[in-house]
Structure formats: C-alpha cells, structure tokens
Amino acid sequence: MELSARNSLAGTVKAVKLGEVMAEVIIQVGENEIVAVITRSSAERLKLSVGDRVFAVVKATEVMVAK
Amino acid sequence: MELSARNSLAGTVKAVKLGEVMAEVIIQVGENEIVAVITRSSAERLKLSVGDRVFAVVKATEVMVAK
Amino acid sequence: MELSARNSLAGTVKAVKLGEVMAEVIIQVGENEIVAVITRSSAERLKLSVGDRVFAVVKATEVMVAK
Amino acid sequence: MELSARNSLAGTVKAVKLGEVMAEVIIQVGENEIVAVITRSSAERLKLSVGDRVFAVVKATEVMVAK
Amino acid sequence: MELSARNSLAGTVKAVKLGEVMAEVIIQVGENEIVAVITRSSAERLKLSVGDRVFAVVKATEVMVAK
Amino acid sequence: MELSARNSLAGTVKAVKLGEVMAEVIIQVGENEIVAVITRSSAERLKLSVGDRVFAVVKATEVMVAK
Structure with missing residues (x-):
C-alpha cells in the first residue's frame, strides 16, 4: 500500500507527551526536530515510545515556503 | 516576527513547476526532498527559483506519524 | 507500516482529472462520493485510474462536524 | 448557505470525548467510523451528544489516497 | 445546520481565477484581503462571481499566530 | 524573511486558554474574532498574552468559501 502524501521523513521518536x-510527538530527523500533533488514541494505537524508528508524513498542500 | 508553526526546515529549491x-516547489533538505504546493502567485511574489535558500514550514497539526 | 491518520475509507476510483x-480524484465510498485533491505527480506515481480499489485517508484534525 | 467543502458524510455521533x-468526536458513517477533532468549545456550542445526526465535513485538499 | 469551524468572515468576492x-478566490473582508483556494468544480457549483457576498471559513486548527 | 502563506490578519490577543x-488563542481582528489552535509549547515560546499585537496566519488552501 502506498500513500499519495509526498513527504515522508525517516527519524527517531525523541519525546511523546500525552x-x-x-498527543505531541517529537521526531529527530537528521539535524532537524519535527513536531507532530496527533490524537492520543493514535499515539497509543501505534504504541509510540522514545527510540522508535518512524516516519513524519506531510501532505504537500500543507507545506509553506519561507524565503 | 516569529511564527507559531513548529516545523521549519532549511533547504535549497531544486525545482519550481508553475x-x-x-505551483509545486521541490526543496532539498539534507538527504530528503520536501514538496510544497503553494499558490502560483505566492511563488511569484517570493520570486522562487532554483538554488534559493528557503525554509519548508509546516504546522505541527499537519504532521502524521507512520510506524 | 501503520499511519497515525485515523480515517481510512475503502472505495473505488470513479474519475481522475489531471x-x-x-489532480482531482473522485472515490466512491459506499453511497458517498469522496473528492481528493492531490498533486498530479502523486496521481501518476500511484498510477490512479478508474476502477482502482483505494483508500481515502484523512487526518482527524481535518474533519469538521456540521449539525 | 452552501459550503465549498466537497465532502459531507451523513452519520451518527457514537462518542464525544472532551x-x-x-474534543474528539466519533461518527458512524455507514460501515465506517470517522473521527473528528474539533475545539471543545465547538463541541459545546453544537451541543454534540451520542445519537445526534451530523455530517462529517472535509475539504478536498485534505484527503489523501492510498493504493 | 451549523458547522464546527470557528472562523467565518463575511466579505465580498473581488476576483475568481479558474x-x-x-480555483483561487479573493475575498475582501473589511480592510483585509483573504485568499481561498478551492476546487474549480466547487467554484462553479457555488457560481462564485465578483461582487458576491460570501464567508471565508477556516477551521481553528489551521490558524497560526505570528508575533 | 517572507512566508508563502497568503493570509495574514493583524489583530490583538483577547484570550489564551492552555x-x-x-492552546486556544482568540484574536480580535477588526470586528471579527479569529480562533487559532496551536501547541501549548508554541503559545509559551511566543509568550502569548492578552493585549499582544499579533497576526493570524492562514495558508490559502485551508480557506473554504460559503455562499
């Protein structure tokens, strides 16, 4: 199964705050920290915990550009 | 001026398709490619072109997690 | 691999407009028609065409309620 | 008054968690469960409670496709 | 019928670009110009044209704050 | 630094609820009240408090039209 969302960044969970x-999930992606806000029940369903290898996934229409 | 959006990834514009x-803007961020879809008029207002140093900006509520 | 996005509706592609x-993708989900707007390049990467069995996926924070 | 949002799915409120x-609102739509996350004050303003007939409304740009 | 989306700004359509x-719709709201990007088919279904009295509607989770 | 997001409305913070x-931030913009939902940590990082002059910022793809 493949998802249309264009952006998928591999990283490691640094913190989960319920x-x-x-729930707020902080993911270390290379030198950057990515913050995801998902439902608490999704965080529990995925059993997200510090050290997990995950992907931060973002639909292209949600990305802005600053210059 | 500072923005509440938590995710701001420094990168370089690789392609702009109007x-x-x-408009679709492809930004190289470290080893990752980030795709942003913005209005054509914003791409023109920012004069986005290949090689520009930019930031890909994403609100935390727009980030999903895959595990 | 599992995604945090809570809403995933099985359906069949009825139309793709590039x-x-x-790209605009119309998906028949039971009695409802769901419209997705994704990038043209995602539609091409997924080789979306009429009759495909797909899922319409939506993050819970993007769903409103009307009563 | 008509809204531009293309997706409007009729269903019944199954649960409201404040x-x-x-607030998280779970809506039964045919065989599917749809989860909406809205502000608590909107849930209270709409007096959402179990059994209410509602619509889950989603802008087309927020829908992804998985295949 | 009432919508959970918290932000609804009354204004007048200044331009529609298909x-x-x-489609891009520019709405004059008091002293501000609001730009909405919706599907072309929604713009056509609503028969949006210059001078129409409309509302710009935004879910609260989509609003950022800059200070 | 300039952001691609097209909508930026100057206003005054009326309430912050953590x-x-x-966090929910209510911003008075002319005659309208705008509600933003951001992370608590962003609200704290920006030290948002009642009376602050701020901007409500919204990406054009997040704006719907009601007529």
Missing part, C-alpha cells in the same frame, strides 16, 4: 485528547 | 493557480 | 500541478 | 481545549 | 483543477 | 498539549 494530553487528554491530543 | 500551473495556472498552483 | 491539471498541470494538481 | 479535553481541556480539544 | 485553473483546470483548482 | 490545555496540556494544545
């Missing part, structure tokens, strides 16, 4: 409804 | 309304 | 940069 | 800022 | 798949 | 992971 709220009641949402 | 449609009538939208 | 623009220069973007 | 956090401090956000 | 691409093959997408 | 959850564990997310």
Whole structure:
C-alpha cells in the first residue's frame, strides 16, 4: 500500500507527551526536530515510545515556503 | 516576527513547476526532498527559483506519524 | 507500516482529472462520493485510474462536524 | 448557505470525548467510523451528544489516497 | 445546520481565477484581503462571481499566530 | 524573511486558554474574532498574552468559501 502524501521523513521518536485528547510527538530527523500533533488514541494505537524508528508524513498542500 | 508553526526546515529549491493557480516547489533538505504546493502567485511574489535558500514550514497539526 | 491518520475509507476510483500541478480524484465510498485533491505527480506515481480499489485517508484534525 | 467543502458524510455521533481545549468526536458513517477533532468549545456550542445526526465535513485538499 | 469551524468572515468576492483543477478566490473582508483556494468544480457549483457576498471559513486548527 | 502563506490578519490577543498539549488563542481582528489552535509549547515560546499585537496566519488552501 502506498500513500499519495509526498513527504515522508525517516527519524527517531525523541519525546511523546500525552494530553487528554491530543498527543505531541517529537521526531529527530537528521539535524532537524519535527513536531507532530496527533490524537492520543493514535499515539497509543501505534504504541509510540522514545527510540522508535518512524516516519513524519506531510501532505504537500500543507507545506509553506519561507524565503 | 516569529511564527507559531513548529516545523521549519532549511533547504535549497531544486525545482519550481508553475500551473495556472498552483505551483509545486521541490526543496532539498539534507538527504530528503520536501514538496510544497503553494499558490502560483505566492511563488511569484517570493520570486522562487532554483538554488534559493528557503525554509519548508509546516504546522505541527499537519504532521502524521507512520510506524 | 501503520499511519497515525485515523480515517481510512475503502472505495473505488470513479474519475481522475489531471491539471498541470494538481489532480482531482473522485472515490466512491459506499453511497458517498469522496473528492481528493492531490498533486498530479502523486496521481501518476500511484498510477490512479478508474476502477482502482483505494483508500481515502484523512487526518482527524481535518474533519469538521456540521449539525 | 452552501459550503465549498466537497465532502459531507451523513452519520451518527457514537462518542464525544472532551479535553481541556480539544474534543474528539466519533461518527458512524455507514460501515465506517470517522473521527473528528474539533475545539471543545465547538463541541459545546453544537451541543454534540451520542445519537445526534451530523455530517462529517472535509475539504478536498485534505484527503489523501492510498493504493 | 451549523458547522464546527470557528472562523467565518463575511466579505465580498473581488476576483475568481479558474485553473483546470483548482480555483483561487479573493475575498475582501473589511480592510483585509483573504485568499481561498478551492476546487474549480466547487467554484462553479457555488457560481462564485465578483461582487458576491460570501464567508471565508477556516477551521481553528489551521490558524497560526505570528508575533 | 517572507512566508508563502497568503493570509495574514493583524489583530490583538483577547484570550489564551492552555490545555496540556494544545492552546486556544482568540484574536480580535477588526470586528471579527479569529480562533487559532496551536501547541501549548508554541503559545509559551511566543509568550502569548492578552493585549499582544499579533497576526493570524492562514495558508490559502485551508480557506473554504460559503455562499
């Protein structure tokens, strides 16, 4: 199965912070830190924990450019 | 001026493809390629062209995690 | 590999309309028609064509409720 | 009044979970479960509760395709 | 019918530019210009044209803050 | 540095509500109230507080039109 989303960055989970409804996941991607906000239940379903190898996935229409 | 968006990845424009309304911008960020879809008029306003040093900017709520 | 995005609806491609940069994909999901706008290059990479069995995938933060 | 958002799926609220800022709403749409994350204050303003007939509304640019 | 999206700004259509798949709609809201990118077919379904009284609608999770 | 996001509305912070992971920021823009949902850590990094002069920033692809 392949996804249309164009951006998929391999990294390692550095931190997971659970709220009641949402969760913040910090992913180290090379020299950059990527922050993802997903539902708490998705974080639990994926059993996300520090050190996991994951991908940060972003649809191209969600990316802005600053110059 | 600082923006709330948490993800800002420094890179270099590799390609700009202009449609009538939208534009696709490919940015090399380290070993990764990031694709941004913005309006054609924004691409023109920023005068985006190959070789430009730019940032790919993404709001944290737009990032998904795959494991 | 599993994705954090919570919504994944199985359906069949009914139409693909290609623009220069973007593509519109219409997916029949049960009695509903779902419209996805992705990049043309993603539509081509996935070789989307009428009759394909696909999933429409949506991050939960992108869903609104009308009552 | 009509909205440009192309996707509007009729369903029934199955669960509402309130956090401090956000709320998660699970909507049964035919055989599928759709999860929406909206603000808690919107959930309260709409008085969303189990059994309500609602629509899950999604802008076409937010829909990805997996094949 | 009421929508969970929190932001709804009354304005007047100043310009509509149609691409093959997408359309750009410029809306005058008080002293500000708001740009919306929707599908061409939505622009046609709503028969958007210059001078129309419309609302620009944005989900709260899509709004960033710059300071 | 300039951002591709097309919509930037000057206003004043009216309220900040902090959850564990997310924060809701209400911004008075002329006669309209704009609600932004950002991460709590962004709200803290920007030291957002009532009375601050800020901009509400929205990517054009996130704006819908109602007529």
